[in-house]
Amino acid sequence: MKAFVYDIPVKVYFGENQLGNLGQELKRFGTRILLTYGGGSIKKSGLYEKVVREIRSAGLKLYELSGVEPNPRIETVREGAGMCKEKQIDAVLAVGGGSTIDAAKFIAAGACADCDPWDFLAEGTPVKKALPVITVLTLAATGSEMDPYGVITNLQTNEKLGGGAPALVPKVSFLDPTVTYTVSKYQTACGSADILSHLMEEYFDMNQDLYMLDGVMEVLMKTVIRYTPVALEKPDDYEARANLMWASSWAINGFVVGASKPEWSCHPMEHELSAFYDITHGLGLAILTPRWLRYCLDETTVSKYVQFGVNVFGIDRSLPSMEIANKAIGELEHFLFDVMGLARTLGEVNIEEEHFKAMAQKACCGKEIRGFKTLTPADVEKIYQMCR
């Protein structure tokens, strides 16, 4: 086990009716608040009204940036950062899912910098300072509410790039499972695929050797597999929504990644899919993940698949290793495509092989992905082909 630093100072209000604490928490950071959100869903659900009431009754000054895209664009980040400078904003309040929160993070960073916000992602310009980010989460998926990362899309350059810095960790996040009752079946499924992928990117690692953290990851995966069907069947099941929401935060907030730091594999492959085709992140991950697992399975890696199959899916430990491994991948496919009903192939979402070569090059940054197994652009192209 390598040495690591654990440092996740976000304060989380979890549960129903916690929004009454929003005003006092915002006040800690100043008086001028930029509220960012996506489309109209928070207006339809009544959440927008509740949030605005909290802000106003705390005597704070409210500015708004709406229309943050599902794969948030750099143009929106630039606009938000400009507003922060112009209006002398003290804190950015993101009400939404991962996209809105990711955008808020780079808005908050851009507000404190002279460079173009895209430089943080494309040029490696370090984020030294950012306005405080506060979040009200509406979707269990990316874990952005409790982590220092964000992903921003530049459609002009066909790039979807991620970045992170300690200054971007939200100061306070409000996680109310009842807010996710109105999340559609499709988005619920995509969110769960995203959570699972965060866990599997860390879990499938031949250098991972902290028994305790592997066990925690298995519990989080089992939580997703148990409660997603419940939430799909009964969208207002509190326990299901609560378990999915809290699992989404803990899948990626830094706890389970303590022991080892593998480079992620499916995420860079998927980022190219949604950079080129603007598909939903979780859907892309669902299509890619089982193929990636099949591609990486061999005698040197099979032991990890056995652990996964036995501990997560309860497959009989006495079977031959390769049989357990293949059964485990089959169980995962069954969950993603049959139980959750997500599209099984890239063809089903109208993605053909036209850009596979270019996407594979970009996913590997022209070199390779040093993850669970090291993947060259040729390997990645083969995995894309397996998804057709």
Place this chain on the structure above:
Amino acid sequence: MKAFVYDIPVKVYFGENQLGNLGQELKRFGTRILLTYGGGSIKKSGLYEKVVREIRSAGLKLYELSGVEPNPRIETVREGAGMCKEKQIDAVLAVGGGSTIDAAKFIAAGACADCDPWDFLAEGTPVKKALPVITVLTLAATGSEMDPYGVITNLQTNEKLGGGAPALVPKVSFLDPTVTYTVSKYQTACGSADILSHLMEEYFDMNQDLYMLDGVMEVLMKTVIRYTPVALEKPDDYEARANLMWASSWAINGFVVGASKPEWSCHPMEHELSAFYDITHGLGLAILTPRWLRYCLDETTVSKYVQFGVNVFGIDRSLPSMEIANKAIGELEHFLFDVMGLARTLGEVNIEEEHFKAMAQKACCGKEIRGFKTLTPADVEKIYQMCR
């Protein structure tokens, strides 16, 4: 599931050779450092020298308070708080196990208050402010390195009282598993009993209903059960020491207690044992816990024992519930007394029934313990009797 607030802002340096970051971290808080520690063990192991070198090479001014007791005394806390005031200390550095860290917390609080530090524990005087506490952990047990609590003993009043406040959470903790290589078999076993108890106090709760957190608690219990025998057999096994150390922090840092907040049962019963007899905390817990479980087992609680037996000890789920429950308690006893070799009865540590009635009254604060099952002083006395 009730609403909760998660807020554990401690920064943890985990792993070997992390102590090189101590100086820069201390510097963040000022220049005048009070180093607190217990007996001579950190001098014997060489840790004292390393810590002092770090402090000096960072150009900080060092003051020392040694001799913090295993069940830390209020007199020591008073002395430390007085030193902080007199020497205008900026931060308290605790190098040791839970006792040293607990003492440091109330020294840090006393340094910022006009009252007697015992008032924080006995009078309910709130801790509003405290000096920053930094810890270098030497024993996997209490979790004090990552939580806001501490327990202090007053032998004059035969009281051992706990208290907590957000201001008492350590700012930075250094967890180097190699530091625990020199922990004796007995202390290792007592530490593991303490970790298990923290988990069981939360886990055995008929209102606990967050599947995910129950799963995490089961993983942490399994981690202790798997790695304690390894550490007893081979004290310098890094993986064993690392798993035990990280499990100790997460058993009590606030993560697993998110869903429900039962009143603890064994801890108040044990605190009376060590207040009256000054026995090791973990040993007292080991003797009490299985008896408490037997006492609370009935038709209304058996389902939790079944979950425990099946998920933690792998007992066959198809057996009758009561049989699983009794087997599970038996497995726990086997682990505590046979595998870890701790004393099985109070008689073995020369504790007779003389004070049972008084201790039971005090454990219940004269009323009752509203935990897994509500316990009156008469119930507690019966549990003490079962331990003879």
